[in-house]
Amino acid sequence: MSTPEHHTRNKVVVIGGGYAGTLAANHLRMRADVDITLVNARPKFVERVRLHQYVAGTGEATVDYGTLLGEGVRLVVDSVTLIDTAARTVRLASGRALDYDYVIYAVGSTGAIPSSVPGAAEFAFDLAEFESAQRLRARLEESPPDAPVTVVGGGLTGIETAAELAEQGRAVTLVCGGTLAPSFGAPARRSVATWLSRHGVAVLEAAVVSEVLPDAVVFADGAVRAGALTIWAGGFGVPKLAAVSGLQTDALGRLLTDETLTSVDDDRVVAAGDAAAPSGRPLRMSCYAAGPLGAQAADTVLDRIGGTEPAVINVAFSGACVSLGRRTGIRQLARKDDTAVNVYVGGRVGAAIKEVTCNFAVSRIRREARRPGSVVWFKGGRRPEQQASAPRGVTSP
Numbered sequence: 001m002s003t004p005e006h007h008t009r010n011k012v013v014v015i016g017g018g019y020a021g022t023l024a025a026n027h028l029r030m031r032a033d034v035d036i037t038l039v040n041a042r043p044k045f046v047e048r049v050r051l052h053q054y055v056a057g058t059g060e061a062t063v064d065y066g067t068l069l070g071e072g073v074r075l076v077v078d079s080v081t082l083i084d085t086a087a088r089t090v091r092l093a094s095g096r097a098l099d100y101d102y103v104i105y106a107v108g109s110t111g112a113i114p115s116s117v118p119g120a121a122e123f124a125f126d127l128a129e130f131e132s133a134q135r136l137r138a139r140l141e142e143s144p145p146d147a148p149v150t151v152v153g154g155g156l157t158g159i160e161t162a163a164e165l166a167e168q169g170r171a172v173t174l175v176c177g178g179t180l181a182p183s184f185g186a187p188a189r190r191s192v193a194t195w196l197s198r199h200g201v202a203v204l205e206a207a208v209v210s211e212v213l214p215d216a217v218v219f220a221d222g223a224v225r226a227g228a229l230t231i232w233a234g235g236f237g238v239p240k241l242a243a244v245s246g247l248q249t250d251a252l253g254r255l256l257t258d259e260t261l262t263s264v265d266d267d268r269v270v271a272a273g274d275a276a277a278p279s280g281r282p283l284r285m286s287c288y289a290a291g292p293l294g295a296q297a298a299d300t301v302l303d304r305i306g307g308t309e310p311a312v313i314n315v316a317f318s319g320a321c322v323s324l325g326r327r328t329g330i331r332q333l334a335r336k337d338d339t340a341v342n343v344y345v346g347g348r349v350g351a352a353i354k355e356v357t358c359n360f361a362v363s364r365i366r367r368e369a370r371r372p373g374s375v376v377w378f379k380g381g382r383r384p385e386q387q388a389s390a391p392r393g394v395t396s397p
Helices: 019-030 048-056 130-142 156-167 186-198 287-306 347-370
Strands: 010-015 034-040 044-046 062-064 073-077 080-084 089-092 097-099 102-105 149-152 172-175 202-204 209-213 216-219 224-226 229-232 255-257 269-271 276-278 319-324 328-334 340-345
Touching: 010 019, 010 097, 019 034, 019 073, 019 102, 019 287, 019 347, 048 130, 048 156, 048 347, 102 287, 130 229, 149 156, 156 172, 156 186, 156 319, 186 202, 186 319, 186 328, 186 340, 255 269, 269 287, 287 347, 319 347, 328 347, 340 347
Parallel strands: 010 034, 010 102, 034 073, 102 269, 149 172, 149 229, 172 202, 255 276
Antiparallel strands: 044 062, 080 089, 089 097, 209 216, 216 224, 319 328, 328 340
């Protein structure tokens, strides 16, 4: 009488259901012997690149996970409080714990309202996450249409927010704290400035906010500008889960990894997206990079399960997009290393390219759900030499 054959299934917990984590979960289905659990704090997928539309009331920014996740991916709606690498469990806010063989750390990014600016945390709104965007949208709906709004941050998020609100007829001041659209080339920056000026946005490039009041902002030179509300779009932070779990991070809190996206502390923890810092040199926070990093993080896990050496990451950039209201946009072209060149596509064509880009970020997740392993991306970008790192924990079978 023959003994039954035993098959070991590999448990992979993906933490974070954004662009990187959702694609990673679908990509893991390339192996049939992987049990995949996706943990996300929200029951719906949030399109971060559309939050400025949601805030202005010109679009929605959530998608049902039922349309995104492939068969066999289990969604757990909960928050992760700790990755216990010794016990190989992920602890949840509900009190539950999930065992794992591998973790994909794809917690994404958050807003970054600085505590060093008095009043900013108390009185400014951000739109980096859905819940904060909901609060901001509600506040805008309560405000008179002619109530002045101050947007702090001259990057793409600040520009898109200011433009969306200006096109709705709002009186908007954009405080850059430096250069407007610093990641763009000079011709594209001029085009952005021209559009904002034509739509009544007061752009204060060099001004720096030193304090936020309930109805005004104070600048470093002592000047005061009144406003019904202040929106802070001055950068991003990341959740502190990695640091709380005793894993090494960079100064911002991103998980430190090698070039295969593997934690420098533990071979069974692999990172993807905005919260990953490969060799201490993270890629630009963007949905553009999140999808490829999610696929490559999943590949690293699959390679380790299969007993093969994971490949190093390989992502090249081609540029970035910014929307200026609903009818105009700019597609800034860039070299593979993400350095902008002095070439851009603007106007309605630029807006169409931005819309296609936003749709593509979601459609490739759906395609990966239907055909795991189908995702493709632009490759050949240069990466720095991997920095020396602490020895990783040794994995055991």
